[in-house]
Amino acid sequence: QSVLTQPPSASGTPGQRVTISCSGSSSNIKKNTVNWYQQLPGTAPKLLIYTNNQRPSGVPDRFSASKSGTSASLAISGLQSEDEATYYCAAWDDSLNGPVFGGGTKLTVL
Amino acid sequence: EVQLVESGGGLVQPGRSLRLSCAGSGFAFGDHDMSWVRQAPGKGLEWVGFIRSKAYGGTTEYAASVKGRFTFSRDDSKSIAYLQMNSLETEDTAVYYCTRAFIVQVTAATYWYFGHWGRGTLVTVSS
Numbered sequence: 001q002s003v004l005t006q007p008p009s010a011s012g013t014p015g016q017r018v019t020i021s022c023s024g025s026s027s028n029i030k031k032n033t034v035n036w037y038q039q040l041p042g043t044a045p046k047l048l049i050y051t052n053n054q055r056p057s058g059v060p061d062r063f064s065a066s067k068s069g070t071s072a073s074l075a076i077s078g079l080q081s082e083d084e085a086t087y088y089c090a091a092w093d094d095s096l097n098g099p100v101f102g103g104g105t106k107l108t109v110l
Numbered sequence: 111e112v113q114l115v116e117s118g119g120g121l122v123q124p125g126r127s128l129r130l131s132c133a134g135s136g137f138a139f140g141d142h143d144m145s146w147v148r149q150a151p152g153k154g155l156e157w158v159g160f161i162r163s164k165a166y167g168g169t170t171e172y173a174a175s176v177k178g179r180f181t182f183s184r185d186d187s188k189s190i191a192y193l194q195m196n197s198l199e200t201e202d203t204a205v206y207y208c209t210r211a212f213i214v215q216v217t218a219a220t221y222w223y224f225g226h227w228g229r230g231t232l233v234t235v236s237s
Contacts, residue, residue, distance in 0.1 A: 047223055
């Protein structure tokens with residue numbers, strides 16, 4: 001059971017916009033910054049979004065994220081086949097003095 | 111280009127020990143916090159812990175699941191971080207990723223992220 005709650009799966013067709021939710025609590029998402037990681041099949045995770053809504057260099061602006069209260073969300077617009085991956089949210093948790101991850105959302109591009 | 115390369119994984123019996131290494135290149139290794147994240151087969155990501163840079167005292171923090179059994183260290187002269195794993199359990203079976211961490215803690219919040227990841231090394235604990 002992960003500390004942060006994500007839907008296990010999501011799907012969309014090419015060109016569509018999809019969102020992935022992440023629910024936490026006052027000790028993690030509400031107080032600290034949220035990051036999102038993309039893990040393509042068979043590869044290591046990659047930082048996709050940091051500090052709630054910032055994109056690292058090289059990440060397309062089709063990816064965006066937001067945070068409100070104890071929840072966060074990732075949006076992917078103009079869905080492409082190469083976006084098929086598992087997406088993880090993560091936030092620092094003051095109770096643990098370390099980060100906690102969501103269980104991951106496997107995105108399928110139909 | 112920032113690169114992190116883990117090594118030292120393998121098959122080990124329950125109760126035994128293993129040491130993982132993470133070699134960094136392409137950046138000033140000693141200036142950065144380093145963290146480990148693991149992923150059990152078919153499962154999600156689990157933070158293992160981190161070791162701060164010398165500028166932050168080289169302090170360490172561990173997840174409850176490994177505290178007392180795992181130990182982080184670093185040799186900045188060689189740009190290598192180590193994860194010493196003792197009293198291994200079958201539940202420790204996972205791919206272990208080394209990450210370069212950014213952690214800034216202020217009163218209002220903790221700003222953090224794992225910006226760069228290695229490819230991981232598989233640790234299998236089985237008799």
